Amino acid sequence: MSESQAQGAPARTALVLYGSETGNAQEVAEELGALAERLHFVTHVAEMNSVKAELLKSFTFTVFVVSTTGQGEIPANARSFWRSLLLKKLPPTFLSGVNYVSFGLGDSSYPKFNWAARKLHKRLLQLGANEIYPRGEANAQHPEGLEGTFIPWITDFRSHLLDKYPLPEGLYPIPDDVQLPPKWVLRLQEEATASETPTMQTSVSEQIAAFAEYPGLTRLDHDVRPIPDALTATLVENRRVTPRTHWQDVRQISLTVPDAVTYAPGDMVCITPKNFDEDVQALIDMMGWGEMADKLVSLAPGEKLQAAGELHAPPIPGLEKYAKLTLRALLMDYIDIRAIPRRSFFSAIAHYTSNEMHKERLLEFTNPEYLDEFWDYTSRPRRSILEVLHEFHSVKIPWQHVTSVFPVFRGRQFSIASGGELKRTSDGGAKFELLIAIVKYQTVIKRIREGVCTRYLSVLRPGSTLQVQLQRGGLSSSVNQLVGPTVLIGPGTGVAPLRSMLWEKAAFVKAYREEHPDARPPIGPTILLYGGRNRAADFFFETEWQELSDLIDLQVFTAFSRDQRQKIYVQDIIRRNFGLFFRLLHDMNGSVYICGSSGRMPQAVREALIEAFEHGGQADGPQLARRGAEEYLISMEKSGRYKQETW
The missing domain is CATH 3.40.50.80 (Nucleotide-binding domain of ferredoxin-NADP reductase (FNR) module)
Structure with a gap:
């Protein structure tokens, strides 16, 4: 975000900044951004690291959403912003004129519960910022998860914003049943079709050929996604270490990379899952996307972003580097169609049905007065997005709006189990050994529930390639x-x-x-x-x-x-x-x-x-x-x- 853009911002503006390790804080930030938009604030949602602290006073108010990672630490995508606030040369009036509110995501089983949000809150006050609404704190140990605290908090926060920043006479909040324009849309690449061009880059084809000794490998087995800062790893072992008669399937998974990557005890490998072909095809059939599924598409800013003259960060980092992206490939590699839906998902899909009963029911799930029903339908039975769309079969989402309606995959973190002499391969590369419990259980709706990432990992065979990110853990020791x-x-x-x-x-x-x-x-x-x-x-x-x-x-x-x-x-x-x-x-x-x-x-x-x-x-x-x-x-x-x- 440029300084000139911030200075030229309209009088009624909101900035929502997030620090997120696994994506939860980002999702909360996006929901807060939508709330501000409905109250007619020109709203920007961004990582903390992408904004300079000097620009905060250019906005009517700023919302900070931050999760706590490791031993009370700030997430990586907020760390440089946080360090900029710690400079000793900053005067106590540095943030004078900045109005802010903060919301933290934490886990009370950790000693430093919501430490990051509390540290940030304290430092903002020290620098002269003005808190306009009490800080909220979500707790992963809440019976209803993070939303158990967030939903009551955001409901009261909305009322407070209307009181503190009343709308001009004749202007009213945008109702939930009115759709906000999507920030990003999919567009058809007219100049080529998937059938006329190779589906993989040469480098990817060579990569696949290198594993020809493993017959029968599928698209699921080869990860060609251009994930930022990722290493291309090869799976060399996927062995069950619990007896077949045991209730839990635990795997010892070994991955190798050709480079001599270094890591320490406590570090983690972050793996982004994929969807299964049959699930993707089921969604395509339900939505009527069959004719479009295998045509080349690209992600473009929506009309509102173009009019604003400023491009927000795209919802999927690195997607512009994906070779020959089709709608099917996007759904398989990036869209979390088996996630448990948030309230914002029900609000979004209610706009895509002409069935009044379905629409009314979907909007009820977004109403705080029906929280118990929302939890009974989603979190308690662990009902997935795919199942929701199957039950609300009248919903037909335009393929152009996929990235605005569906959540995208977030990487799952797994602690590395190898150390010392186990870290190196015989040819000088690096080896990561993981111990992973395959998540599989049953809920009140009697259908088997499976973890999205562990389901993906459970079927991978030797020779499969994965894009993995090496991340510093919270157990680092001197x-x-x-x-x-x-x-x-x-x-x-x-x-x-x-x-x-x-x-x-x-x-x-x-x-x-x-x-x-x-x-x-x-x-x-x-x-x-x-x-x-x-x-x-x-x-x-x-x-x-x-x-x-x-x-x-x-x-x-x-x-x-x-x-x-x-x-x-x-x-x-x-x-x-x-x-x-x-x-x-x-x-x-x-x-x-x-x-x-x-x-x-x-x-x-x-x-x-x-x-x-x-x-x-x-x-x-x-x-x-x-x-x-x-x-x-x-x-x-x-x-x-x-x-x-x-x-």
Whole structure:
């Protein structure tokens, strides 16, 4: 956004900025942008990093939507904006005249719940900005998810905007049943058709030919999407590591890239899923897009964007580089047709039906008064967009509006399980090993639910190519922490990043012994606390723990909840060994890393560790009262010795 454009903005303007790691904050920002448009604000929605802080006062008000990532950190696409606010030279009047409101997305199972939004809010006030409405905070642990908090908040926020910025006489809010013009539309490429030109670039054809030894590979198996900052990875292993009789299908997936990419324990691979042919064809048939499905299309700004003289960032980064894009390819590679729909989706599709009963029902789902019905229909049964369109069969969406109506795929993050000597291939490339639970379950509507990304990964065969993004995780540790005393707590697939850390420790010991064959490696003791249901079914990497114990000072404790009448969990192991955990974490200043499912587990572990600090000291040694134990754990967090990565 240029300074001249901001200065020349009309008097009634709104800026909605987001910092998003997985796409949730961006979706919330888009919904807030639509709200502002309906109240006749000329509205811009953008990543925080794309805007200079000096321009904020050019707008009537600014909305900040930010999620919290890692250990209370700002998302990557908002980090440079955040750093610009931290400059010491900024005066306390730097943002004087800026009106703002903020909304945070977080998870209360993390100690630093909504930390990013709170930090941003505090800094904006320090620089003289004026908060025009109380900050909202969404909680992923809410029974109704993020929207359980967001919907009541945005409803009240709308009323506040109308009071604070009343519309001129004779001008009224744009009703929900009136469609806002799409910002981006699909257009037919008249100069060529898919049947007249090659469907792949030469480089892609060569890539596919390189895997000719794997017969029968399909479009699903070869990812040719130009995803920004992605690595082209080859799948070399997709092995189930739980018995066929076990309720959960867990896979060990190995990916390789030809370059010697470096990564550290706690880093993640981000994988963007694809749709299945049969699902895409079902949507094409329902919408009547058959004649258009295989013609070449391109994404273009809508009339409103063109008239504004400023192009917003397109909804799909890198799409302009896609070779020979057809509507079918767009649907398969980018559009999340199996997502659980948000309220904004129902509002959008209500404009594309002539069936008054269907339209009335769709609009009811957007009404805050019918929140329970909305949740009963969508979130609780996990009903997908494809299923909604099947039930509201009168809805016929123009193919030109696909990117304005449907959500696009967001990458899913998976912790890397490999480390040390497991990170390299024999020819000098990099290897990523992942431990992934295939999401498959049943809800009240009795149909099998499947995770969009894990369903995609579950069918990939050796030789498949994927576009993956390497991302820094929240468990990064210093060299001193890596070789120092460590407690690793990882039930189930949460053990993946901890395995990476253990192999890094082993690599350090091997390297040290090569240089100092007669000396003891300066590495502290490590405790691995592993939890599962059954030792025989889900004790992942069991044989490796003994191998690693021979290299490093590793002690493994297990808690298998279903192997005995009374259930045992990882927090119970801590309570049985207060003294051990007190010595390692308090007396030896060790670090603790917690990974796995969010919710009750990390909170239960946190409480057990506080009890260990309270009761684990020697009778003649230091004793901590409850408050002192809590303060000690908080001090560990502040110094980076207590880290959590849950999902």
